[in-house]
Structures are given as structure tokens and as C-alpha cells.
Amino acid sequence: MQDQNKFNYIIQQADNCLILGQRLAELCGHGPVLEQDIATTNISLDLIGQARLFYQYAAELQEEGKTEDDLAYLRDAWDFKNVLLVEQPNGDFGKTIFRQFLYDTFSCYFYEELMKSSDERLASIAAKSHKETLYHMKWSGDWVIRLGDGTEESHNRIQQSVNELWSYKDEIISVNAVDQEAEKAGYGVSLELIKEKRNEKIKAVLEEATLTTPEGDYAHKGGKEGTHSEHLGFILADLQFLQRAYPGNEW
Amino acid sequence: MVISKSQIEEILDEVKDPEIPVISIADLGILRDVKVSDDGFIEVVITPTYTGCPAMMEIERDINNALKKEGINDFKITTVLSPAWSTDLMTEEGKARLKEYGIAPPNPTNEEDIECPNCGSRNTKLLSQFGSTACKSLFKCNDCLEPFDYFKCH
Structure with missing residues (x-):
């Protein structure tokens, strides 16, 4: 492989997309109401579509004759570099929404920066994905406000999810060696830049939603280095079962 | 005989969006370009609406079938992402068809x-x-x- 760091950089975001896409797909047929069932699965579809574009590119860089499917179905938990946030369980609708909002406020600004990447392929994937995530952020942000500024029950429940997920907020904008090298080489983005915009957006939406911003900025980390919570193993067991049990099987 | 670009476009006009079968891929802005080289090799360039659009595979298959039905075998289908698809690419004809539908x-x-x-x-x-x-x-x-x-x- 010519550029191991670029491969690793792409895999980080591809895995975020795939794992969150898989989490949302779990809601297919189980959404709280039909419209939101459709919304979560549509977002899932966009995320899996984005994951495919990244995996296809990563597989080409790998130069081992592998495909996007090998990367999605045949790597083990420690090979996955997604952040811990996206593997958190769906919980109640408030938790699904707030997890989504924390992710969307990252991906939206991340793609906005990645559109300027020196790597044309990454820039074009980012431009395509950015349009989709803008819409996702509108949806999840609207719901944070609706639930927060809704009934006492909905307010209390989403506040609880805000408190629970708060320590999973910042891993996604924490800089590791891969990010550093990618930014230096010009194809990666500055996570510092994203952090500011993202925090502003989160603050504005929480305020409008009449929700309390939790104190403290402790961040659970490990996902970006392949150290995951136990949730990921269960997700992969679902996601990869068919290819593991029936290698090479096609739909 | 080398087939002209406009002939190919006419054939591809029959390829509709599988989810909205009244609008052609050209009217929807999915068909980005048709290139015919001097020796008659054809390249059909398409772009996806949404990254996860499940209709893309079917659209490729339909293009494939439409060309082969006319005896055209020397072609390839290329997917490009940039510039990203936008509803601004939809033709007025396409918009009218949607409304009718x-x-x-x-x-x-x-x-x-x-x-x-x-x-x-x-x-x-x-x-x-x-x-x-x-x-x-x-x-x-x-x-x-x-x-x-x-x-x-x-």
C-alpha cells in the first residue's frame, strides 16, 4: 500500500458511517411512528451509501484486490476505528435523536472542510455527503428542540440522554496521529476548526430546546484506536453474520 | 457504422427512474454525459442522486439493457460524484412530468x-x-x- 495513513484516515470516517448506519437500520419497522421510522432508515441509507464510497476508495488504496465488502464484513472489532458515540445503543427516541445530533454536528462541518481536501476523490465524496448531512442535522436538531421544549416527560427523557451521551461527544473531534498526518499532508481537515463551529451549534440548539448543558468535558476515548465498548461486538455479529457463516455468498 | 450521440440519447430516453417511472434519467439529471469516441466506443456517464440510492444499480442495468436491445455492445457506464447531483439539474420537462404524476x-x-x-x-x-x-x-x-x-x- 502506497499511503497507509490515507487508508487509515478514510477507514475512520467509513466506520463511523457504517456503524451508525447499522444502528439506525435496527429501527427499521420499530420506529416510534411511521414517519420517523422512515426518517431513521432513510438516514441509515445515506450513511451506508457514504460508507460505501469511502470503503471503495480505501479498497483501491489497499491494492490487495479486495473490495468494499471485505472491509465491511471481514474485519474484526479492533480493526474498526469508529468512535464510541456511534456504537451506543438506540435507547429511547430521545437517545437516538441526541446521538444523531452529536454525530450530525460533526459530520456536517467535517464534510464542509473535507470538500477542500487536496485529494480530489475525498473532496468529491465530501461534497456529495455534505448535502445529505445538512438535511440530517436539520432533522435531528429540530427533534432535539421539539422534545426538549415539549412535554415534561419528553423534556426529562431527552435531558437524561444529553447527560448520558455528553461524555461521548468529543472523541470524534479529538486529534490522533492519523488525523495529524492527514492534515499535514493536505488531504485531511483541521478538527480544531470543526470543534468551534460544532460547539456553537450544539449550544444554540440546547438553549432553544430549554435543555441544560451538562458540566464537565470528560471524553470517553478508544474507538479511534480500535478499543471499543462491548456494543461493537454485538453490532458486528449482526452485520457480518452472513459473510462469516457463508463466505463469498452473494445476494 | 458509428452511432451518434443524439441517437444514444434517444435510446436512453426510455430509461426511467425505477421509483418514478414517468421521468427519464436525463430529465432527472442523473444522465450526465454521453461520449462517443471516433472508433464508436460509447461511454455513458451517470451520477447518483443520493449516495445510498438503491435505484442506481437498477438504473445501470436498465441502461445496459436499453443499449443491448438496440444491438449496442461496445460501451461502458461510468459513475461520477463531482459535481454533486442537484435538483437544479432537473429539466422543466421533468418537473412537469413529476407534477402530472x-x-x-x-x-x-x-x-x-x-x-x-x-x-x-x-x-x-x-x-x-x-x-x-x-x-x-x-x-x-x-x-x-x-x-x-x-x-x-x-
């Missing part, structure tokens, strides 16, 4: 002012940001009371 076409000037494709009233309301496919949202007309799909701006 009962889907409100994208309104880039104001996405809150959507005309009901059934009765023409502008007294309509967004019911759900996501609709039956990734490219649509769900509206309701407050006058004729019919629900309808709106092809959202992208």
Missing part, C-alpha cells in the same frame, strides 16, 4: 411554499421531512386534504 416538483425559491399537485392550492403543510424515498418528503394539502410527495431540493 402527483409529485410536487422541487421549489428552490421557498421550500415552505409548495403547490399541491392535485388541486393547485398553496395551502399545504409539511408532514414529514422524510418520505417514501430518500429524495422526497411528505406533504398534506389543507384544501383538498390529499397527502402528496414533494421532491425536495438537494
Whole structure:
């Protein structure tokens, strides 16, 4: 492989997309109401579509004759570099929404920066994905406000999810060696830049939603280095079962 | 005999969006280019609407079938992402077809002012940001009371 760091950089975001896409797909047929069932699965579809574009590119860089499917179905938990946030369980609708909002406020600004990447392929994937995530952020942000500024029950429940997920907020904008090298080489983005915009957006939406911003900025980390919570193993067991049990099987 | 670009485009006019079978891939803005080289090799360039659009595979297959049916075998289909697909690429013809079919076409000037494709009233309301496919949202007309799909701006 010519550029191991670029491969690793792409895999980080591809895995975020795939794992969150898989989490949302779990809601297919189980959404709280039909419209939101459709919304979560549509977002899932966009995320899996984005994951495919990244995996296809990563597989080409790998130069081992592998495909996007090998990367999605045949790597083990420690090979996955997604952040811990996206593997958190769906919980109640408030938790699904707030997890989504924390992710969307990252991906939206991340793609906005990645559109300027020196790597044309990454820039074009980012431009395509950015349009989709803008819409996702509108949806999840609207719901944070609706639930927060809704009934006492909905307010209390989403506040609880805000408190629970708060320590999973910042891993996604924490800089590791891969990010550093990618930014230096010009194809990666500055996570510092994203952090500011993202925090502003989160603050504005929480305020409008009449929700309390939790104190403290402790961040659970490990996902970006392949150290995951136990949730990921269960997700992969679902996601990869068919290819593991029936290698090479096609739909 | 070398087939001309316009002949290919005419053949491809029969390829419709599988989810909205009244609108051709050209009118939808999915068909980006048709290139015919001097020795007659054809390249059909397409672009996806949404990254996860499940119709893309079917569209490729339909292009394949449409060309082969006309005895054209020397071609390839290329997918490009950049510049990203936008509803601005939709032709006026395409928008008219959508409306006829009962889907409100994208309104880039104001996405809150959507005309009901059934009765023409502008007294309509967004019911759900996501609709039956990734490219649509769900509206309701407050006058004729019919629900309808709106092809959202992208």
C-alpha cells in the first residue's frame, strides 16, 4: 500500500458511517411512528451509501484486490476505528435523536472542510455527503428542540440522554496521529476548526430546546484506536453474520 | 457504422427512474454525459442522486439493457460524484412530468411554499421531512386534504 495513513484516515470516517448506519437500520419497522421510522432508515441509507464510497476508495488504496465488502464484513472489532458515540445503543427516541445530533454536528462541518481536501476523490465524496448531512442535522436538531421544549416527560427523557451521551461527544473531534498526518499532508481537515463551529451549534440548539448543558468535558476515548465498548461486538455479529457463516455468498 | 450521440440519447430516453417511472434519467439529471469516441466506443456517464440510492444499480442495468436491445455492445457506464447531483439539474420537462404524476416538483425559491399537485392550492403543510424515498418528503394539502410527495431540493 502506497499511503497507509490515507487508508487509515478514510477507514475512520467509513466506520463511523457504517456503524451508525447499522444502528439506525435496527429501527427499521420499530420506529416510534411511521414517519420517523422512515426518517431513521432513510438516514441509515445515506450513511451506508457514504460508507460505501469511502470503503471503495480505501479498497483501491489497499491494492490487495479486495473490495468494499471485505472491509465491511471481514474485519474484526479492533480493526474498526469508529468512535464510541456511534456504537451506543438506540435507547429511547430521545437517545437516538441526541446521538444523531452529536454525530450530525460533526459530520456536517467535517464534510464542509473535507470538500477542500487536496485529494480530489475525498473532496468529491465530501461534497456529495455534505448535502445529505445538512438535511440530517436539520432533522435531528429540530427533534432535539421539539422534545426538549415539549412535554415534561419528553423534556426529562431527552435531558437524561444529553447527560448520558455528553461524555461521548468529543472523541470524534479529538486529534490522533492519523488525523495529524492527514492534515499535514493536505488531504485531511483541521478538527480544531470543526470543534468551534460544532460547539456553537450544539449550544444554540440546547438553549432553544430549554435543555441544560451538562458540566464537565470528560471524553470517553478508544474507538479511534480500535478499543471499543462491548456494543461493537454485538453490532458486528449482526452485520457480518452472513459473510462469516457463508463466505463469498452473494445476494 | 458509428452511432451518434443524439441517437444514444434517444435510446436512453426510455430509461426511467425505477421509483418514478414517468421521468427519464436525463430529465432527472442523473444522465450526465454521453461520449462517443471516433472508433464508436460509447461511454455513458451517470451520477447518483443520493449516495445510498438503491435505484442506481437498477438504473445501470436498465441502461445496459436499453443499449443491448438496440444491438449496442461496445460501451461502458461510468459513475461520477463531482459535481454533486442537484435538483437544479432537473429539466422543466421533468418537473412537469413529476407534477402530472402527483409529485410536487422541487421549489428552490421557498421550500415552505409548495403547490399541491392535485388541486393547485398553496395551502399545504409539511408532514414529514422524510418520505417514501430518500429524495422526497411528505406533504398534506389543507384544501383538498390529499397527502402528496414533494421532491425536495438537494
